[in-house]
Amino acid sequence: MSTDLLTIALSDTRVLQAIELVWHEAALLDAKDYQTWDALWTDEGRYVIPIDPDTDDFDGSLNMVNDDTRMRRMRIERLTSGYSMSALAAARTVRTVSRFTVEDRTEDSITLKSAQILVGFKRDDQQTLAADVTHRIRDTEAGPRLDLKVIRLVNSQAAVNASGYLL
Amino acid sequence: MTTSLDPTLSETNFADLATDDRVDGSLYTDPDMFEAELERIFYRTWVWVAHESEIPEAGSFKMATIGRQPVIVNRDRKGNFNVLLNRCRHRGASVCEVPKGKANGFTCPYHSWSYALDGRLRGIPYPDGYDEDLDKKDLPLQSLRVESYAGMIFASFNPDIEPLDEFLGDAKVWIDLFMKQGAGYPIKTQGEHCFRFRGNWKIQLENTTDGYHFPIVHRSWMSSVDAETADMLSFMTDDNAVTHALGNGHSVAIMVPEHVDLDHDDGTEKIQARFDHIVEELSKTMPADQVRRIVRSMHGAGFNLNIFPNVAMSMSFFRVLRPIAVDETEIRHIALGMDGGPEIVNRERLRIHEHFQGPFGFGSPDDSEAWDRVQRGSRGAPGMPIMVNRGLNREALDSDGHRTSHVTDETGMREAYAMWKRMMTDEH
Ligand code: FES
Ligand SMILES: [Fe+2]
Numbered sequence: 001m002s003t004d005l006l007t008i009a010l011s012d013t014r015v016l017q018a019i020e021l022v023w024h025e026a027a028l029l030d031a032k033d034y035q036t037w038d039a040l041w042t043d044e045g046r047y048v049i050p051i052d053p054d055t056d057d058f059d060g061s062l063n064m065v066n067d068d069t070r071m072r073r074m075r076i077e078r079l080t081s082g083y084s085m086s087a088l089a090a091a092r093t094v095r096t097v098s099r100f101t102v103e104d105r106t107e108d109s110i111t112l113k114s115a116q117i118l119v120g121f122k123r124d125d126q127q128t129l130a131a132d133v134t135h136r137i138r139d140t141e142a143g144p145r146l147d148l149k150v151i152r153l154v155n156s157q158a159a160v161n162a163s164g165y166l167l
Numbered sequence: 168m169t170t171s172l173d174p175t176l177s178e179t180n181f182a183d184l185a186t187d188d189r190v191d192g193s194l195y196t197d198p199d200m201f202e203a204e205l206e207r208i209f210y211r212t213w214v215w216v217a218h219e220s221e222i223p224e225a226g227s228f229k230m231a232t233i234g235r236q237p238v239i240v241n242r243d244r245k246g247n248f249n250v251l252l253n254r255c256r257h258r259g260a261s262v263c264e265v266p267k268g269k270a271n272g273f274t275c276p277y278h279s280w281s282y283a284l285d286g287r288l289r290g291i292p293y294p295d296g297y298d299e300d301l302d303k304k305d306l307p308l309q310s311l312r313v314e315s316y317a318g319m320i321f322a323s324f325n326p327d328i329e330p331l332d333e334f335l336g337d338a339k340v341w342i343d344l345f346m347k348q349g350a351g352y353p354i355k356t357q358g359e360h361c362f363r364f365r366g367n368w369k370i371q372l373e374n375t376t377d378g379y380h381f382p383i384v385h386r387s388w389m390s391s392v393d394a395e396t397a398d399m400l401s402f403m404t405d406d407n408a409v410t411h412a413l414g415n416g417h418s419v420a421i422m423v424p425e426h427v428d429l430d431h432d433d434g435t436e437k438i439q440a441r442f443d444h445i446v447e448e449l450s451k452t453m454p455a456d457q458v459r460r461i462v463r464s465m466h467g468a469g470f471n472l473n474i475f476p477n478v479a480m481s482m483s484f485f486r487v488l489r490p491i492a493v494d495e496t497e498i499r500h501i502a503l504g505m506d507g508g509p510e511i512v513n514r515e516r517l518r519i520h521e522h523f524q525g526p527f528g529f530g531s532p533d534d535s536e537a538w539d540r541v542q543r544g545s546r547g548a549p550g551m552p553i554m555v556n557r558g559l560n561r562e563a564l565d566s567d568g569h570r571t572s573h574v575t576d577e578t579g580m581r582e583a584y585a586m587w588k589r590m591m592t593d594e595h
Contacts, residue, residue, distance in 0.1 A: 049527060051358060062358025062502050062517050064527045071522075074391045078529055084387035086532035123543075125365075157266070159363045159497055160525075162532035 018110045018137040019100055021144050026097050026116075029166055032090070034076040037166075042138055042145045047072055049151045049167060058150075064160065065151075065167075079166070090164030091120035097133065108139045109147065116151070120163065130154045131167065182592040185584050188556035188577075193549040195367035195542055201493035208476050208590050209234035213314070213321040213334050215478035215487060216240045216250055220318065220355040220506060221267065226284065229267040232489055233322065238311065239263050239273065240320060243284040250322035251286045252309035262308070273308070286310045317342045318354060319478070337569065338417040341472045345480045347429040348503065350464040351457075355506035356485070357513060360525030363497045364535045366542030368476075368490040369587070371498060374534060375471050375479040375486060376410055376420035376579030378402060379557065384537050388529040392522070395439040396466075408574040410558075411565060416475025416586025418579030426469025429460070438462050448511050461512055466519065467503065473579055475586050483516055484524065494542055500524040500531065555580040 049064040095118040104111040136148035184191035228241035237253035255275040262273040274281040286308035314331035402408035407424040467483025502520040504513035523530035558576020
């Protein structure tokens with residue numbers, strides 16, 4: 001059944017557009033071009049890194065990140081202002097997003113699931129972070145936009161080290 | 168793990184490396200010293216293991232670690248707290264690998280020896296392979312000393328340790344004040360952030376009552392919160408913002424003097440506009456003074472209390488440290504809420520916690536970067552002292568006889584190192 005979905009998906013322009021957006025997003029985040037990244041979002045966009053691997057009740061539980069537009073903009077401000085020493089010393093990152101499946105599709109949105117592997121390098125340390133990622137991408141007048149992004153780190157309930165960059 | 172390159176170092180009396188107002192850089196870098204600290208401090212004193220809300224019912228348990236040793240903290244049917252070494256008496260397997268949950272007991276998955284919540288050995292399969300004189304009574308899971316104060320559960324490997332009450336001493340008053348952030352409701356834990364930094368545990372121990380770093384390290388956080396919150400933290404220039412040494416290594420740093428006792432309200436404080444939606448919601452069912460009491464508690468207590476050696480009670484969270492190696496430490500920031508309190512308030516407290524704490528918070532990553540740098544820098548000239556002398560020129564005794572100075576001073580660190588020195592001396 002999910003294989004069916006995938007086959008249909010890859011011949012579907014809307015799905016390909018969505019995947020294209022996710023790859024574009026990954027490149028922007030690796031480049032730490034957070035202002036351009038911000039423009040990919042809808043006004044209602046929600047950006048979440050939960051701790052509990054199974055929850056969808058983000059507001060009712062503790063998360064690593066649970067950003068609406070206001071918080072996301074403040075986060076970008078923090079990372080780009082030059083006042084945060086962890087952001088100044090942030091690791092260089094290279095991430096791969098792949099293993100796409102289509103979870104849901106409506107008139108104006110597509111929800112993709114994918115795997116993300118990120119390798120970060122800072123000083124003498126190379127770090128790997130793996131995650132299952134959900135993107136809900138909404139068609140807007142301006143084109144497809146990020147409406148929901150949920151990053152479920154495989155180690156979310158163990159120690160996740162402070163990073164200074166965004167997932 | 169590396170061993171010391173200097174063969175004389177292991178013969179050094181470690182305590183000689185700390186004086187009243189400075190400590191040797193090798194306190195962060197010497198692996199032999201780290202091993203000695205596990206023995207002389209973490210396996211000898213009271214170590215915080217849980218808050219009682221984490222194990223709310225009979226059978227509730229959680230895993231914890233003291234130094235390097237895995238333990239299980241649980242509540243049994245009689246309501247007693249037990250802390251058991253997580254090590255089967257047969258061949259040493261851990262009997263529990265579920266971080267938290269509920270159980271009737273623990274059965275070792277290797278050969279099925281089964282233990283009760285209080286550690287008693289209940290059953291051995293196929294017992295005829297053992298001599299008649301094998302007595303199950305002799306083979307319980309090892310039990311630690313356990314005592315709690317105000318919901319804070321501590322354990323010790325040391326059977327002869329002084330009562331917890333005595334160990335906490337003058338810190339108890341502050342624990343009581345801290346718990347007032349429940350605004351009439353009991354405190355409950357509501358999730359935690361966990362991260363590690365590549366540095367020695369004492370670097371973190373120093374940080375909790377270090378007001379000096381706050382406006383510098385946390386400038387990006389300060390600029391992201393509203394003016395009232397930033398103003399509340401204008402302790403750098405407030406003479407009432409002080410640090411007390413409380414004895415036994417404990418200390419308290421007062422950042423928001425008007426929030427030291429949350430039951431006390433002189434009525435002059437303006438409620439922050441960011442909480443208007445909460446005031447509006449609560450006012451539908453609560454009298455105005457109760458609403459005000461709850462909202463004034465939103466950020467937690469107005470001080471950071473450091474309990475030697477591993478737990479701090481800070482604003483609205485517990486900060487727990489775990490030494491992993493001489494140059495690696497795990498930190499947990501446990502968010503607190505009001506048990507049975509209004510949902511909207513507990514949610515807002517989660518958002519406040521997320522804003523500062525954790526690996527993607529607006530504060531913790533900058534602290535973590537600073538601690539990393541202390542470790543990296545201190546590898547240079549390990550014999551060069553770390554200075555903890557700030558504020559000696561203005562330190563005085565308060566009316567309770569506690570050494571006191573400004574919140575930006577290093578009185579708390581001096582208190583912690585005095586205890587460290589006491590515990591690390593051979594006579595102890
Ligand atoms: S090791 Fe536990 S039963 Fe054998
Ligand atoms: Fe800090």
